Amino acid sequence: MIDVDDLCAGYGGKDIIGEITFAAGRGEFIGIIGPNGSGKTTLLKAISRVLEISGGVVTLEERALADFGQKELARVVSVVPQDTAMNFSYTVADIVMMGRFPHKERFAKDDPDDYRIVREAMEVTNVVHLKDRPVTDISGGERQRVIIARALAQQPKVILLDEATAHLDISHQVEILSIIRDLGETVTKIGVFHDLNLAAEFCDRIVLMSEGRIRAIGTPAEVLTMDRLRDEYGITAMVQANPVTGRPLVTPLSEGVPPALCGARIHIISGGGTGAGLMYTLSAAGCLLTAGVLSPMDSDYAAASRLGIPCITVPAFAPITPAVCDALGAYLDGADVIILTAMPVGEGNLPNIRVITSTRRSRLVLYVPPGEEFTDCTPAGDRSFLAAIRAAGCPVVSSRSALYKEVEKMVHTRKKA
Amino acid sequence: MPEISRVRTVSIITILIAMLVCAFFLALSLGPTTVPFAAFIPDDPLGMLGSLFSGGDIARFFSDQTSYLIVYSIRLPRVIAAILVGAGLAAAGTAMQGLFRNSMADPYIIGTSAGGAFGAAFTIVFMGGLFLPVFAFFGAIGSTFLVYAIATHRGRASVETLLLTGIAISMFFSSILSFLMYSAGKSLHQIVFWLMGGFWNVSWNDVWLGLLIPIGGILLIALARDLNILSLGEEDALHLGVNVEQFKRILLFVSSALTAVAVSIAGAIGFIGLITPHVMRLIVGPDHRILFPTSMLAGGLFLLIADTLTRSFLGEMPVGVITSFVGAPFFIMLLRRRMRA
Structure with missing residues (x-):
């Protein structure tokens, strides 16, 4: 459908982007994400050809977009910007009718087909009731629709x-992205997209x-x-599956873990859920x-298996056998x-x-958060x-930050040794 | 366009035309000497028309020769010129406001009036005012080209740069104008009169030149749909299929030519090109397909009334004095209203 091949572009003769190659299939919803x-x-x-490309080619159905006339291009590609300034009080219907411009000859009148298409477009985005209102008088969410x-x-x-929904509140973001996804x-x-979770929720594929x-x-x-988010965005983030849709759900963690x-x-x-938080963060x-x-x-255990952490298990209430102890020993030696x-x-x-007795204390840290203790069962x-x-x-x-500091110290000394 | 607003538009245009026709006949009649309407009518209308088209003399068809001279040789060209100039300035003002997306823009914003004034002062000082309209015309259109050339970078001229360059070039020409006025000696009052703008010396030749104005107006109406889209912003216009840079060039050329014609006929008359589109936008809305024709009608009407007033009751005071005197407070009123909104 649309193919981007080895695209380079930038401002004032300096390339900002390069080696961009990807393709979007018919009807696909592609999200582009990345840091500022x-x-x-x-x-x-x-x-969209606002910027002249300095290398590569973008083709739509095997035809280079650069070969399209301006009006011809507007008949196949439309753009929804982040925000549109409105200086003059056109009515909503006037503004939507402007979308018919690329299809009209200079002196052609708006015909019944145009009115029908405009009406349908307004129905899809639920703005029919606003059609006679001046666009300068409606809210940001309505204007974006x-x-x-x-x-x-x-x-x-x-x-x-x-970033068509960047300035809108969450309900409007979901509403508008649903409209767009359901265009079929x-x-x-x-x-x-700036919002990774919205991108994950609505897009078929993502370009990072x-x-x-x-x-x-x-x-x-x-x-x-988690690895990519750390490498490209420089954040510590937890990625889980959204329990409703199964798509990834990114939760940035505000607590800093030393990069070391x-x-x-x-x-x-750990046990009884006392280690799950640590597993996600670390x-x-x-x-x-x-x-x-x-x-x-x-x-x-659920957290460990979701994160793919190698884990030694024994059935509940079963005693830990010598074989398990050996396996544990091997893990401990490797840590x-x-x-x-x-x-x-x-x-x-x-x-x-x-293990406390068998491990040298230079490699062991006890993490006892406030309000927690080793209960004896x-x-x-x-x-x-x-x-x-x-x-x-x-x-x-007793705190995460103290824990990280202690761990960092130990890692440091062990590396030296 | 919904049915109701179409009816409304048609009625507004009809009312404007009716008012213009009434003002037209009143203007022919009014003046230092009032001429009764009856004296407009030739004794043998059909014979006169035949004579008009065969290029013969038409004076002999009128029984009252004094009235004939006043109405057809003096007032008629002046009345037509006032309508055309008013319409031209209003059309150019509408185009500039749409292009700059600012209802405070006017036709002179890109240096047209300063350039025209420089041209006029130049011939007044050095050539005794020979070819004054020609000099004013080329001064006006030349300064627009200069502004556009300076503001263009890699084939693109952003409206912000155009605006700032326009201010700079206007200031530059104004300084030369001041120097010319300073060294003008006896011809100083002639420059001052020209600057205030008026229709004293208008002849049929000016009317022929002025016929370029309706042509320019029709061109602008043909471009109205594109301008509607451009007034949303350049990037949006690009996405909707407007060839923005080419369109801006055409629009600047047509509206500066309109302004230059107006300036060369009547000098730099202020406020018509600013107020008229602004008021008409409040009445008919921002759609340039309607705004252009209504603004042109209203601009012509406004300037005709102002000129008739000065000619009949104010002892030939420059008409620019009246338009500014009425226009400035009106503009302030609009501004205050906008601040409250």
Whole structure:
């Protein structure tokens, strides 16, 4: 349908984007994402020919867009900008009718077909009731729907959206993007997005850009991974599946993890959900995690398996066998740092606690968040293991930031050694 | 266009035409000497028409020779010129306001009046006012070209740059004009009179030149749909299929030619080109397909009334004094209203 081949473009003789190659199929909704200054809008402007391209070619159904006359182009490609300034009080119907301009000869009158197409466009975007109102008097969300109606009245094959919903509140964003997604097979949509979750939710495929180059193309789930978000946006973000739609759901984490932890091998011993948060954050930060021993019933196990963290498991309430202990030992030997979180300790995971005695304390950190403690669920119930923990003399931290600092210190000394 | 607004538009245009026709006959009749309407009518109308088309003398068809001279040789060309100049300035003003997307723009915004004034002053000082309309015309259109050439970069002229360049070029020509006035000596009052704008010396020759104005007006009406779209912004216009740079060139050329013709006939008459489109936009809305014809009718009407007033009751005061005197407070009123809105 529309093919972008090795496209280069920029301003004042300086290329901002280069080596851009991708194709959008008929009816597909492609989202372009990337940090500020990555060239998303430049790419859109190059496709819509606002910007002259300095290399490569964009073709629509095998014909170069550069060969289209201005009016001819407007019959196949329409653009919805972020915001349209309105200086004169045209009515909504006037504005939508302007979408028919590329289809009209200079002296041709607006015919019944034009009125029908304009009416249909206004129905799709739900602005019929506004048709006689001046565009200067309606709200931003309504105005953007009017502009989309105008773009539809052009009856384009491709519709380009430049952060078309950026200035709108969340309900209008969802409403407008739903309208665009549901345009169906006749219109190919290419949109620049700032909001990753909206892009993931509405687009069939996503193009991730950074520094004027394409870094990844694929389905939202293929492109929106924690590693890419860290590398291209420089953020620590949790990516889960949206429980309703199954599409990726990105949650940026505001707590900073020291970049030095990227690549550090960390084993987490936890249980009862005390380690899940750590697993998400550290894995988003690029740590190579292992976990266990955990029971498959444990919510920590669910987190580990969702994040693809190698994990030693035993069935719930089953004792930990010597074989499992060996496996645990191997994981522990491979780790730079071992984090033990405050958790309920029962018969089953007492061996977990024993690592304290077998591990040199320079590699072990105890993480006891405020309000948490090692509860004793063993038959003895005498909290004897607590003595063992205290005797180990390893650092005990109560906040995430202190934990990261301690882990960073250990990784550092281990690297030196 | 919905049915109601079409009826409304047609009625407004009809009313404007009717008012213009009434004002036209009143203007012919009124003056230092009032001529009764009956004296307009020749004794043998058909014979006169025949004589007119065969290029013969038509004076002999009128019994009252004094009235004939006043009406047909003095007042008629002046009345027609006032209508044409008013229409031309209003059309050019409408085009500039659409192009600059600003209802405070006027036809002189890109240096046309300053350039025209420079041309006029030049011939008054150095050539005794020979070919004054020609000099004014080329001064006006020349300065527009200069502004456009300076503001163009890589084949594109942004409206902001055009606006600022227009201001700079206007200031530059004004300074030369001041120098010419300073060194003009006895011809100073002639320059001052020209600058204020008026129709004292209008002859049939000016009317023939003025016929370029309706042609330009029709061209602008033909471009009205494009201008509607351009008034949304240049990028939007591009996406809707307007060849923006080419269109801007044509629009600037046509409207500066209109302005130059108006200026060369009657000097730099102020406020017509600013107020008329502004008021008509309030009445008929922003659609240039309707705004152009109505503004031209209203501009012609306004200038004809102003000129008839000065000619009949104010002892030939320059008409530019009246338009500015009425126009400026009116403009302030509009401005205040906008601030409140």
